[in-house]
Amino acid sequence: MDIGLIFYNPTMNKIYLKKVDENIFDIIKFEKEDFINQVENKFSISIDENELSEVFNLNNTKYFLCESDTLNAKDIEWVNLSELISESFINDDEKRKILNYFYRLNKLKKEKLFFDLKSEDKDKQEKLEKFILKKNKGISSDVNSNKEIIISNSSNEINALNIDIDKYSAHSLEDLYQFAMEEIYQEFINIVSLNTNFSTATYYGLTGLTESGKSYYSSQLDKNFNYWNLKIRYFIEEAKFLIDEGQSKLLELYSINLMLDFAIFHYYKDSYAVESVYSLNFHNQLKEVFGENYNLIFIDAPENIRVNRSEDAIETLKKKDIKKKAYGIDKLKDKADLIVDNSRTVSYSNEQIKNFIGCKGVL
Numbered sequence: 001m002d003i004g005l006i007f008y009n010p011t012m013n014k015i016y017l018k019k020v021d022e023n024i025f026d027i028i029k030f031e032k033e034d035f036i037n038q039v040e041n042k043f044s045i046s047i048d049e050n051e052l053s054e055v056f057n058l059n060n061t062k063y064f065l066c067e068s069d070t071l072n073a074k075d076i077e078w079v080n081l082s083e084l085i086s087e088s089f090i091n092d093d094e095k096r097k098i099l100n101y102f103y104r105l106n107k108l109k110k111e112k113l114f115f116d117l118k119s120e121d122k123d124k125q126e127k128l129e130k131f132i133l134k135k136n137k138g139i140s141s142d143v144n145s146n147k148e149i150i151i152s153n154s155s156n157e158i159n160a161l162n163i164d165i166d167k168y169s170a171h172s173l174e175d176l177y178q179f180a181m182e183e184i185y186q187e188f189i190n191i192v193s194l195n196t197n198f199s200t201a202t203y204y205g206l207t208g209l210t211e212s213g214k215s216y217y218s219s220q221l222d223k224n225f226n227y228w229n230l231k232i233r234y235f236i237e238e239a240k241f242l243i244d245e246g247q248s249k250l251l252e253l254y255s256i257n258l259m260l261d262f263a264i265f266h267y268y269k270d271s272y273a274v275e276s277v278y279s280l281n282f283h284n285q286l287k288e289v290f291g292e293n294y295n296l297i298f299i300d301a302p303e304n305i306r307v308n309r310s311e312d313a314i315e316t317l318k319k320k321d322i323k324k325k326a327y328g329i330d331k332l333k334d335k336a337d338l339i340v341d342n343s344r345t346v347s348y349s350n351e352q353i354k355n356f357i358g359c360k361g362v363l
Helices: 035-043 081-086 092-104 122-135 173-198 214-225 232-239 248-265 280-293 303-309 314-326 346-357
Strands: 002-009 014-021 024-026 028-031 053-058 061-067 076-080 113-118 149-151 161-164 202-207 228-231 271-275 294-300 338-341
Touching (some): 014 028, 014 081, 028 035, 061 092, 076 081, 081 092, 092 248, 113 173, 122 149, 161 173, 173 248, 173 280, 202 280, 214 228, 214 294, 214 346, 232 248, 248 280, 280 294, 294 346, 338 346
Parallel strands (some): 202 294, 294 338
Antiparallel strands (some): 002 014, 002 028, 014 024, 014 076, 053 061
């Protein structure tokens, strides 16, 4: 086992990293045996092993925090914590673990969306701002708010999104609102994607038609492998208190953002089952936000088997299927990372999922 040392300067809020290439960093590592002497010889400092704080474990390496402000070595430099999110690491999971750790210590903050409304007609601009705030409790005009979408008019925020409402030919306030909220959505998805750097979790979205078995296998991942089963409906209901229900895309995106917050603070969990991915649009958002850390599992079963499982009449089940297909569920089969043939035994289906996620046990 190796030892990784994260040297931290609390005064400057910087960490000391090894520069591997022009824009690539790595945590400084030592062999576990006699690593204190290795550190002292390399940096000409004295450290007490009892004062080191264990931060995390990763790939057979233990990482410790060491506060210092006197280090100086070739090919090693101090990096601002606030800039760390945009830097590249040899091991991306190391970067995410560090960001998560300092975020939980309130040394780092997630990115927020600041936006400005621009118009030659100040009365129109003011009315639209009030309309946005009235319909979306999760949006604030206070730049010091803890909310994640903020109207920053006159605050001179460097990275504010400028929404020029004069470029739209719309005459009604409602039309201007729709255009502005679309621009907010397009930018907020970039913000949420960036903030996934604060979590190392992997998400397994389960989907399928009515009575296909998705709820059962979500619960089994939770029960037997401790992959917590996140009910997306819960996060959507929470998001409804913050985002206008008429803004369906932004509402779904905000629910994903709430799910991400949950994962960030439950940092000790590596994997989650997401029940259920109920539409093509929702899947596309999950994929854009989480990228390779999101996998879609489609539970597939023929109609006759699903009918036998259902307590509903066949006509009712078919109506439910029609509704699901209207949301694009059938199209998700072509986008799935794994299609589970759930037409045979439970153990047969379990084995397919187990092989895909690389688990060692038996469901």
